[in-house]
Amino acid sequence: EAGVAQSPRYKIIEKRQSVAFWCNPISGHATLYWYQQILGQGPKLLIQFQNNGVVDDSQLPKDRFSAERLKGVDSTLKIQPAKLEDSAVYLCASSPSIGQDDGYTFGSGTRLTVV
Amino acid sequence: GENVEQHPSTLSVQEGDSAVIKCTYSDSASNYFPWYKQELGKRPQLIIDIRSNVGEKKDQRIAVTLNKTAKHFSLHITETQPEDSAVYFCAASRSSGTYKYIFGTGTRLKVLA
Numbered sequence: 512e513a514g515v516a517q518s519p520r521y522k523i524i525e526k527r528q529s530v531a532f533w534c535n536p537i538s539g540h541a542t543l544y545w546y547q548q549i550l551g552q553g554p555k556l557l558i559q560f561q562n563n564g565v566v567d568d569s570q571l572p573k574d575r576f577s578a579e580r581l582k583g584v585d586s587t588l589k590i591q592p593a594k595l596e597d598s599a600v601y602l603c604a605s606s607p608s609i610g611q612d613d614g615y616t617f618g619s620g621t622r623l624t625v626v
Numbered sequence: 627g628e629n630v631e632q633h634p635s636t637l638s639v640q641e642g643d644s645a646v647i648k649c650t651y652s653d654s655a656s657n658y659f660p661w662y663k664q665e666l667g668k669r670p671q672l673i674i675d676i677r678s679n680v681g682e683k684k685d686q687r688i689a690v691t692l693n694k695t696a697k698h699f700s701l702h703i704t705e706t707q708p709e710d711s712a713v714y715f716c717a718a719s720r721s722s723g724t725y726k727y728i729f730g731t732g733t734r735l736k737v738l739a
Binding site (some may be wrong): 534542544551552553554555556559561583602606607614615617618619626 | 630632657660662668669670671672715721722724725726727729730731732734
């Protein structure tokens with residue numbers, strides 16, 4: 512079983528620039544999550560999708576962050592404009608459909624540095 | 627709001643000794659508690675999990691205990707080895723796959739050879 516794929520692995524941008532991250536979940540996984548992990552902290556949920564619908568985006572800074580999951584498979588997370596405090600690792604995770612208790616799997620993440 | 631506290635933030639043990647990491651959660655509806663190991667620059671990897679219908683689960687040198695009344699759970703690693711050195715995160719959730727995980731702040735474990 513292929514894992515959760517993310518790209519790019521690393522990105523360095525200047526503040527006020529925009530950036531986009533891509534995630535391809537495990538095949539057949541209906542639920543997809545984007546987490547932000549600031550250095551020295553635990554991952555924090557930004558947004559959760561169930562198929563192509565948003566389940567929870569309560570902690571997404573909507574003035575600058577946006578995410579979509581067209582067709583219920585791949586997802587992109589965008590930041591525009593970026594701030595210094597957005598420097599973090601952005602982790603994507605996916606999990607099977609409701610009723611399957613297998614937990615979820617993280618991708619390798621995208622490390623964003625805003626300078 | 628939902629919160630998970632994790633202690634200690636750093637832990638150093640001698641090789642062969644045991645290590646214990648403790649977490650406390652606030653959401654009484656939580657019923658799934660995974661533990662992740664994260665090595666430097668790598669993705670978090672699930673190492674063990676426990677559901678609220680059991681009080682203890684063991685997998686070789688790793689065990690997790692859960693006290694629902696006190697809303698806390700712990701990770702126990704016995705006979706520690708240098709390769710156990712990593713950051714460990716606990717999490718709490720209302721579901722193993724369809725609800726967000728609330729993570730603790732992590733424990734950096736160093737196993738000294």
